[in-house]
Amino acid sequence: MEFELQWLLIGLPIAFALGWLGSRLDLRQVRREQRDAPKAYFKGLNLLLNEQQDKAIDAFIEAVQNDPDTTELHFALGNLFRRRGEFERAVRVHQHLLGRADLGETERDRAQYALAQDFMKAGLFDRAEEAYRALLGTPFDTEARLALLNLYERSRDWHAAAEVAAVLEHNGIGSFGQRMAHHWCELALEADARQNTEEADKALAHARKAAPQAPRPLLIAGQRLARQGQPAQALAIWNELRARDIPAFALIGEDYVNAARACGQTEAARQALQEAYARSPSLDLLRARAALDGHELSADPALLQHLEKKPTLGAAAAMLQRPLSQWDEPAAQAVRVAVGRAAQPLQRYRCAACGFEAQRHFWQCPGCLSWDSFPPERIEEL
Template sequence: MDFDLQWLLVGLPVAFALGWLGSRLDLRQVRREHRESPKAYFKGLNLLLNEQQDKAIDAFIEAVQNDPDTTELHFALGNLFRRRGEFERAVRVHQHLLGRSDLGATERDRAQHALAQDFMKAGLFDRAEQCYKALEGTPFDTEARLALLNLYERSRDWRAAADTAAALERSGIGSFGTRIAHHWCELAQEADARGQGEEAASALQHARAAAPQAARPLMLAGQREVRAGRPAAALELWGEMRLRDPASFHLVAADYAQAALAAGKTDAARVVLTEAYEQNPDLALLRAVATLDGSTVAQSPRLLHQLQVKPTLSAAQALLARADGHWSAEETEALRAAVDKAAKPLQRYRCAACGFEAQRYFWQCPGCLGWDSFPPHHVEEL
């Protein structure tokens, strides 16, 4: 019994000493790793701030090799690859993160979101869609739904876009009514192109319900009535459009005049167009009134007023078309040709968001894909 007690008295201090020594060795190892890893990390960050992306990537790769378990280094490296357009390498980094069994739920959702962004930037919309859908119910749910909405609009999947926008609106994120109305208008035009009139009419009803003040559903509905041989119904729809969105009424001014002639409502249409012109002088409205009068805009008594109110090249071009003897034929033709050439670049619509210009009016900008970013007037009238 005495022999066992002596060994116990000797063994306890020895075991304590060995344990203390082992802990010190582990602590030194941890400290050394922490010194090495941040050094490479901050070196890469400094290079990135100095816009030396190639060297920054090399530094981050070195940091990842020294500490392969650090998720932040992987995220930094993957995002840097994406920014440089090296989408394949970015995908590999984020897929490697998702393949780790020790990754927490928060970091896994973050890696899934980063992977979806990689696929989106690479143009792999089907894979991006799958990744974004996998984020449903996660902290990235709202961001994923917004990204899906942009994805569906980019790929022209209007039905999915409308459903996604409606879900976002129900969740209380914001109002998407105008955007949803555009989606249904696109669906209506596609249905008309297929010859499915009832489906097109239903889509326009959904569009008007989504955004009662929107001009586009009324504009399209009126055009459908004209094609169906019901010009009077078209006039009613465009009249409602004028009340709801007066600034956009000039987009259908020419069609309004033609429908009035077909419906035998010239006098009433002249009153409407004249009132619209007095509220917002526009050359398109003058042309529509001239159509009702069986003349040209050059003969309009309001043309000089239009040129004075809005001294645009288009108005000058119309005025010069009325040669009254002050110009010789050659001088008039030369002046008209010069004005025509100068006016053409300005007779375009320009996106207020990205500056994209087009000869015809777009509800959705082909450049930045923004809705209602085109002011309803030519560049020269802004």
């Protein structure tokens, strides 16, 4: 009995010591693993901040290999591949994440969004559309709809673009009325090209409803009426446009003149053009008024005053078309000012390495410090 008690007293401390030692060894191993993974991660982050993307990718790959279950490392690696233009590798990383059964719903949506961005950047628009549509109704719903809107506009799918924009506006994301008006205007132009007048009328009605103050629906509506042989109705529409947006009205100045001549309203049109020019002077309005009076813009007496107020190359070019017998010192001075003003941005030296521009020549670029990167010729001479 004394023998067993003796061994028991000796064995208990030994067992405790062995257990403690084993736990310490396991704890050291866990700590070592936890220390190694962040070390690789922070190494990659440091390289990324120093714009060493190749080495950063290698560090992140090492971190992912040490801990394949770390989703953040996968996202970082996929984003790096996308930034470098390695879209196929980015797609593989994000598809691998989506294929994991243990991925939570939030992380799955995030991976789906990253995958959609990969497809978009790679120019795979059909797959990008499918990936973005899979995000509708998720926390990434707004981002997906905005991306789909840009995608549909790029592919000229105006019906789909208008539908997405309407949903975004209904959800309170912002005001998309002007954008929807452009979508419906594009549809109206397409319908007119197919000679589908009824569909074009409906599209323009939708455009005006989406953005009642938008100038483009009025501009197109007037042009359609003029082509249909209704110049008086076209003038009425364009007068409404003139009251709202004179710069947009200036775009159809010549059409306005032709419609006024067709229906015998030249005097009213002249008054309208003069009032519009007084409120917002532009060369287009001046050219339309000259056409209404039956002479070229170069012969218009108001051209010199316009050139003095707005010394642009367009006005100077019109002035140069005048006969030499009509030139005087004020006209010459106005042209000199306009040409000199337009030439200033071109009379600079530009660094071939970074694009830095300066009025004088440098042997060493002040921007990127490169030597001999400034060609001795100015921009206009290159």
